Every structure is written in structure tokens, then in C-alpha cells.
Amino acid sequence: MSSDTLPSAGLYDSMAQQVLAGQPITSEQALAVLRSPDDDLLEVMAAAFKVRRHYFGKAVQLYFLMNAKSGLCPEDCGYCSQSKVSDAPVPKYNILQRDKLMAAAKIAAERNAKTYCLVISARGPNEREMKAVEEIVPEIKAKYDLKVCACLGLLDDKQAARLKACGVDRVNHNLNSSERFYKEICSTHTHGDRVETLQNVRKAGLELCSGGIIGMGETDEDVVTMAFDLRDIGVESIPLNFFTSIEGTPLHGNHHLTPNYCLKALAMFRLVNPDRELRISGGREIHLRALQPMGLYAANSMFVGDYLTTSGQAPEADYQMIEDLGFTVTREEEVAL
Structure with a gap:
């Protein structure tokens, strides 16, 4: 053709x-x-949109992200403000206490989010962090009826099983790019290490959330390869981030995205992964700009609020955007598996 x-x-x-x-x-x-x-x-x-409407109608699912442990990461991911090679002035703290994690869950529920994303910066969780997650997740789910997605870094099979046992619904671990390009952005772990974590999570019976970042200097072929890799792994949810250049990180200032390219990437991911949840994630406000609403003609979910170390737009602006499109926020399970 x-x-x-x-x-x-x-x-x-x-x-x-x-x-x-x-x-x-x-x-x-x-x-x-x-x-x-x-x-x-x-x-x-x-x-x-023809494909998105077939599988998801005009529904939009909202996610709320909580940076439960910031900075202090021993990995050298070149895009990340929390890595050991970053000089970006980001907050640095160990995993937050129960009251702050519960307060964030309350905000997630008030914003009509379906899923509370609990994120720590680390190569992988230590025992103290695992226990903190195991203790807080049942309480969050009981009090606020939220889905919980844990993003804790690399996981072995035993850690994945423990997350399943405590009530975590889904684990996020992004591929971030293609296997070919990955060595250009990180040397302390491999693309294969990330795939192994996803395999461990799947064996534990948890849903997979995995996506990536576009705009780091990869080729168009790398972006397409990542879309097909995620399809072949069978992830349930795909967050697509648009590279945010953060001063103090190795990749700062090197790359540029246009709104049109970002929209084409979203459309391509939708056509490759037609029945998977596709989420517009970090960098949408910077790179989609006035064309943000068009992204929801391909994607069916989005974060509401801030990201890990960068700010999002006001939640009220997101609600108005969804309403103006004639779409509706839902907390129901819409993914056709």
C-alpha cells in the first residue's frame, strides 16, 4: 500500500x-x-479517532501521579532530573510517610482519577520501601476505592509477587525507547533489564503499564519499534511522554518536538495498539501546546496534575478541555482485552 x-x-x-x-x-x-x-x-x-472511538467511545480516564521518593537515584538515565548524573535542582527525599501518601490519594479521588500512581526514584525498591508500599496500598484502596499503579524500578519475581499480594493492580516500568537506542540514554541498566521486569510483573498476575519518551534523539524507526515492542509484550496501558528538556541533565537542550509530530506519534501508537489504553503523559503542555485537545482523538487517558519533577496545567483546564471536546471522564474499566 x-x-x-x-x-x-x-x-x-x-x-x-x-x-x-x-x-x-x-x-x-x-x-x-x-x-x-x-x-x-x-x-x-x-x-x-475511528479506532479510539470503536474501543473506548468518548471516555477519558484520569491518572494522578505521586512522587513518593525524589532524587537519590543511582542510575544514569540521561533524560532524568533525578539521576546521579543530573545537576537539576530537584527535591531529594526518601519515601514519604503515610500521612503524605494518604493526603495525595485523597486529592486523586477528589480529582476523579481512576488510578493513583505511586512512584519512587530508584534502581529498584529496597526492603524498607517494599514494606512501606505493602502497608499503604491496602489502606489507599479501602478508603478511596482507587486503582493503584506502582512504579518502583527494576523488580524481581518475588518483589512482583509481593506487590500483587498487597493489592497493587498494575506496575509501571517504561521501555522508554527501542533496544537499539537505549544504550545512548543509559549505561547502568539495559533495555533487556526493563523487559525482564515486565516479564516478572506479568508472571505475578499484575497488569502492565509501559510506554516511553519521544524526542530524545532517537530515529522515527526507533519510535515505531517501541510501539511494536509494547504491542508484542501485550501491555495494558501505554503512557507516551514527550521529552522535556531539564537544565542540569545530560540531554538538556539537544532536541525539539513539534505539536504535529507529537500528534502523529499518538495516532501511530493508537493504530499499532488499537485496544490498549493510551495515555498522554509528561510534556504534553510544552509540546502539544494549543493542540492538546487533539491528542485525545487518539489517546483515551491522561494525567491530571503535576508529573514527577515538572508541573502540569491546572486540573480545571483539563476538565474544561475534556468537556469542550464532548468527551466524559470515567472511572469504569474501558480497556477491551
Whole structure:
């Protein structure tokens, strides 16, 4: 299939029809979406929305992120303000006490979030951190009826089983990029280490949340490879972050994204992973700018509030954006598995 045989609008619509007929698109087709001319953007987003609407209607699920342990990370991820190679002036503290974690859960519930994301900066959790999570998760779920997603770094099979036993619903561990590019952004662990964590989480019977960051200097092929890797692993939820250049980090100031490219990436991820939850994540306010609402024609979830060490827009602006689109916030399970 090529643009020589079909008008561009028909090309993207035919991909949507292909996906809805149960036939996955190829990597070549995915690359064509990512590299589509800006003039074709509306046709690209219409194709993505056709698939999104089929599986998720006009529902939007909200997530609330809590940075439960900040800084102090021994890893050298070049994009991260909390890594050992970062000079960014971020807060540094060990895992927060119960009252602060519960106060954040209360805010998540008040903001109508479906999921409370509990995140620590670490290579992996130590025993004290594991016990803190095991103690707080049942209390959060009992009091606020929230889903809990834990992002604790690399996990072995025993740690994953303990998270399942205490009531964690889902574990986040992002692939972040393709295997080929990963060594360019981190040397203290590998892409394979991340895949192994996802395998341990799956064996424990937990849902997988895994996505990545675009705009770090990777190629279009790397972005497409990541989308297909996530499909093949079978993750339930895919957060797509847009690289935020933070002063003091090794990758600061090197890369640039346009709103159109970010939207094409969201559309491509939707077509490759048609029935998976796709979340617009960090950097959307910076890189999508005035085109933020269009992202929800491909994605069906978003964070409400701040991220780990960067600020998001006011929750009221997110609610208004969703309402203006004619979409609705839901806490119901919408993922077609």
C-alpha cells in the first residue's frame, strides 16, 4: 500500500479499517503515519479517532501521579532530573510517610482519577520501601476505592509477587525507547533489564503499564519499534511522554518536538495498539501546546496534575478541555482485552 495508489485521506482511513477488521498494520505503515505530511494531519487523526472511538467511545480516564521518593537515584538515565548524573535542582527525599501518601490519594479521588500512581526514584525498591508500599496500598484502596499503579524500578519475581499480594493492580516500568537506542540514554541498566521486569510483573498476575519518551534523539524507526515492542509484550496501558528538556541533565537542550509530530506519534501508537489504553503523559503542555485537545482523538487517558519533577496545567483546564471536546471522564474499566 502506498500513497501512489490511494489519496492520502484514503490511505489513513484504510489503515483504520484494516485495524478494525483485525489485521494489524505493518511497521512500514506505522512509519508512514509518523512521517506523514503535516497537511495530512487531520486525516491521520480522523483515522486514529475511528479506532479510539470503536474501543473506548468518548471516555477519558484520569491518572494522578505521586512522587513518593525524589532524587537519590543511582542510575544514569540521561533524560532524568533525578539521576546521579543530573545537576537539576530537584527535591531529594526518601519515601514519604503515610500521612503524605494518604493526603495525595485523597486529592486523586477528589480529582476523579481512576488510578493513583505511586512512584519512587530508584534502581529498584529496597526492603524498607517494599514494606512501606505493602502497608499503604491496602489502606489507599479501602478508603478511596482507587486503582493503584506502582512504579518502583527494576523488580524481581518475588518483589512482583509481593506487590500483587498487597493489592497493587498494575506496575509501571517504561521501555522508554527501542533496544537499539537505549544504550545512548543509559549505561547502568539495559533495555533487556526493563523487559525482564515486565516479564516478572506479568508472571505475578499484575497488569502492565509501559510506554516511553519521544524526542530524545532517537530515529522515527526507533519510535515505531517501541510501539511494536509494547504491542508484542501485550501491555495494558501505554503512557507516551514527550521529552522535556531539564537544565542540569545530560540531554538538556539537544532536541525539539513539534505539536504535529507529537500528534502523529499518538495516532501511530493508537493504530499499532488499537485496544490498549493510551495515555498522554509528561510534556504534553510544552509540546502539544494549543493542540492538546487533539491528542485525545487518539489517546483515551491522561494525567491530571503535576508529573514527577515538572508541573502540569491546572486540573480545571483539563476538565474544561475534556468537556469542550464532548468527551466524559470515567472511572469504569474501558480497556477491551
